[in-house]
Amino acid sequence: MNIKKEIMEFSPIGVINTPHKESTKTPIQPVFAKGITGTVEIYPEYSEGLTDLEKFSHVFLIYYFNQSSKTMLKVKPYLQDELHGVFATRAPHRPNKIGISVVKLRRIEGNILYVEDVDILDGTPLLDIKPYIARFDSRSDVYSGWQDEILDDTANVRGKRDYKE
Numbered sequence: 001m002n003i004k005k006e007i008m009e010f011s012p013i014g015v016i017n018t019p020h021k022e023s024t025k026t027p028i029q030p031v032f033a034k035g036i037t038g039t040v041e042i043y044p045e046y047s048e049g050l051t052d053l054e055k056f057s058h059v060f061l062i063y064y065f066n067q068s069s070k071t072m073l074k075v076k077p078y079l080q081d082e083l084h085g086v087f088a089t090r091a092p093h094r095p096n097k098i099g100i101s102v103v104k105l106r107r108i109e110g111n112i113l114y115v116e117d118v119d120i121l122d123g124t125p126l127l128d129i130k131p132y133i134a135r136f137d138s139r140s141d142v143y144s145g146w147q148d149e150i151l152d153d154t155a156n157v158r159g160k161r162d163y164k165e
């Protein structure tokens with residue numbers, strides 16, 4: 001098999017501003033960051049691409065984990081003290097440090113998106129935005145591997161990481 005490895009280059013289309021300054025105090029997913037607000041500043045040269053986005057209640061933010069300094073193929077996820085393959089987790093220390101968060105879109109003013117439920121560190125470079133579309137993105141026939149072993153109470157405590165503004 002001819003496997004072609006290429007280097008790909010991406011430039012940020014904006015920056016994500018949040019109240020989260022410390023990795024270990026940042027909630028681990030939007031679902032554990034309810035009501036925490038942030039802004040996403042889109043660089044002016046891309047702002048035309050925001051046309052019609054304000055009619056969507058949620059968006060995917062796709063970003064670069066710029067504060068991850070290592071790559072691990074086995075990680076202990078935040079919700080469990082057992083090792084799992086990194087691709088079976090949402091950990092930041094992955095070969096390509098891409099993060100994805102579904103956040104609420106409250107409003108857009110010019111090139112600034114006002115968002116809620118952020119689990120992202122302040123100053124994170126934004127790579128892309130896509131609208132969350134229930135018809136495409138919602139599933140009912142779901143199972144979730146090792147995550148299904150974790151009790152909701154445990155997830156709530158460990159997932160919020162005791163965030164305080």
Ligand SMILES: C[S@@+](CC[C@H](N)C(=O)[O-])C[C@H]1O[C@@H](n2cnc3c(N)ncnc32)[C@H](O)[C@@H]1O
Pocket residue numbers: 022023024026027028029030064065066067068090091092098099100101102119120121124125
């Ligand atoms: C488990 S990851 C999940 C992120 C995203 N929702 C995902 O599924 O890709 C969330 C954690 O990543 C870390 N994090 C957030 N922004 C980061 C950044 N820019 N660089 C490195 N780590 C970051 C924080 O510690 C946060 O608690």
